[in-house]
Amino acid sequence: MSGATSADVDVFGLGAEHEQVVFCNDPATGLKAIVAIHSTALGPALGGTRFYPYASTNDALVDALNLSRGMSYKAALAGLDLGGGKAVIIGDPTRLKSESLLRAYGRFVQSLNGRYFTACDVGTYSEDMDHIARECDFVTGRTVAHGGAGDSSVLTAYGVFQGMRAAAEQVWGEPTLAGRTVGVAGVGKVGRHLVRHLIEDGASVVVTDVHAPSVESVRAAYPQVVAVASTDELVASELDVYAPCALGGAISDEVLEVLSAKIVCGAANNQLAHPGIEKQLEERGILYAPDYCVNSGGLIQVADELEGFSFERAQQRATGIFDTTRRVFALARADGVPPAIAADRLAERRMREVGRLRGFYLR
Ligand SMILES: NC(=O)c1ccc[n+]([C@@H]2O[C@H](COP(=O)([O-])OP(=O)(O)OC[C@H]3O[C@@H](n4cnc5c(N)ncnc54)[C@H](O)[C@@H]3O)[C@@H](O)[C@H]2O)c1
Numbered sequence: 556m557s558g559a560t561s562a563d564v565d566v567f568g569l570g571a572e573h574e575q576v577v578f579c580n581d582p583a584t585g586l587k588a589i590v591a592i593h594s595t596a597l598g599p600a601l602g603g604t605r606f607y608p609y610a611s612t613n614d615a616l617v618d619a620l621n622l623s624r625g626m627s628y629k630a631a632l633a634g635l636d637l638g639g640g641k642a643v644i645i646g647d648p649t650r651l652k653s654e655s656l657l658r659a660y661g662r663f664v665q666s667l668n669g670r671y672f673t674a675c676d677v678g679t680y681s682e683d684m685d686h687i688a689r690e691c692d693f694v695t696g697r698t699v700a701h702g703g704a705g706d707s708s709v710l711t712a713y714g715v716f717q718g719m720r721a722a723a724e725q726v727w728g729e730p731t732l733a734g735r736t737v738g739v740a741g742v743g744k745v746g747r748h749l750v751r752h753l754i755e756d757g758a759s760v761v762v763t764d765v766h767a768p769s770v771e772s773v774r775a776a777y778p779q780v781v782a783v784a785s786t787d788e789l790v791a792s793e794l795d796v797y798a799p800c801a802l803g804g805a806i807s808d809e810v811l812e813v814l815s816a817k818i819v820c821g822a823a824n825n826q827l828a829h830p831g832i833e834k835q836l837e838e839r840g841i842l843y844a845p846d847y848c849v850n851s852g853g854l855i856q857v858a859d860e861l862e863g864f865s866f867e868r869a870q871q872r873a874t875g876i877f878d879t880t881r882r883v884f885a886l887a888r889a890d891g892v893p894p895a896i897a898a899d900r901l902a903e904r905r906m907r908e909v910g911r912l913r914g915f916y917l918r
């Protein structure tokens with residue numbers, strides 16, 4: 556038996572804000588998973604399982620800690636009675652994923668007894684959730700055939716569109732994108748639904764994607780959509796709104812230098828490339844609709860599944876993203892801070908004020 560050696564990973568330091576971090580190990584199936592529970596102040600922690608070939612355990616841990624913290628804020632701002640959690644499974648899903656691994660993972664999630672609910676994320680799909688659910692009661696995002704909410708990108712796109720309408724109202728006085736030019740970077744699951752909402756609202760749409768078939772399928776459905784070769788070309792073109800719908804870090808110093816858009820509002824998580832850039836956006840006169848505020852439609856969709864999924868009820872709740880985005884802008888004006896800071900303040904206030912009520916004794 557080889558003994559453990561001390562390493563420079565300080566879990567308690569990295570996760571100083573977190574309630575619980577669980578390491579799950581099953582050598583027979585190759586399962587190596589980390590579940591990070593940031594907060595259960597508002598309810599059980601909910602967040603997807605990311606299945607990804609991390610270069611190191613440390614990278615996986617840092618991702619789980621950051622993502623779970625983000626989920627606490629997203630759920631709080633969306634008005635859900637849920638806390639923030641996230642899980643990562645370390646490895647290449649195309650090689651490692653199996654029924655037995657997923658079911659082993661399900662048994663670990665079950666052992667948390669409802670403190671953490673899992674769902675889909677990068678590298679996991681509704682079918683995987685069905686496998687996990689065979690061992691575990693705390694799973695959402697299952698297939699429609701198994702009573703699940705199905706593809707969460709439908710309401711994610713709808714919510715982003717609602718947030719964009721609120722931003723348009725703030726900048727141009729009317730909650731519509733009619734007559735505006737919107738650049739959508741990434742027309743995958745969310746981006747292509749967003750294009751539909753924009754076209755229906757009367758916007759001109761410019762798209763780009765590294766995956767050519769995705770662009771072709773959008774252009775086949777909407778021939779009036781203009782395609783450009785790269786995100787660099789998109790951000791440098793004449794835009795009223797820029798909607799990052801691909802990867803994180805979309806708003807960098809380089810992008811800010813060339814961006815003509817007056818609004819940034821898209822689905823991608825963690826759009827701001829570094830702290831402080833929210834202030835630069837404001838100085839450049841660009842209104843930023845905070846990512847986790849406007850992209851919470853998918854979380855709303857899978858959270859609804861916990862009550863027995865109703866698309867109408869979930870959509871109604873996602874319509875509320877319009878009002879929530881307005882509240883963020885109003886607080887930003889009142890406090891004299893960028894919207895990204897205002898969103899954090901609203902989420903923290905709700906965690907504090909509503910979370911406190913759970914300390915009341917009820918028989
Ligand atoms: N699906 C959801 O419900 C949901 C919810 C909240 C947030 N998000 C976030 O929204 C974003 C999009 O999610 P999705 O589910 O549509 O993912 P997806 O993988 O279906 O789509 C992403 C698209 O971006 C393209 N892309 C990747 N790199 C690119 C680049 N450098 N330039 C241009 N295009 C590029 C991909 O080819 C793909 O078509 C992600 O950041 C995701 O984390 C998604």
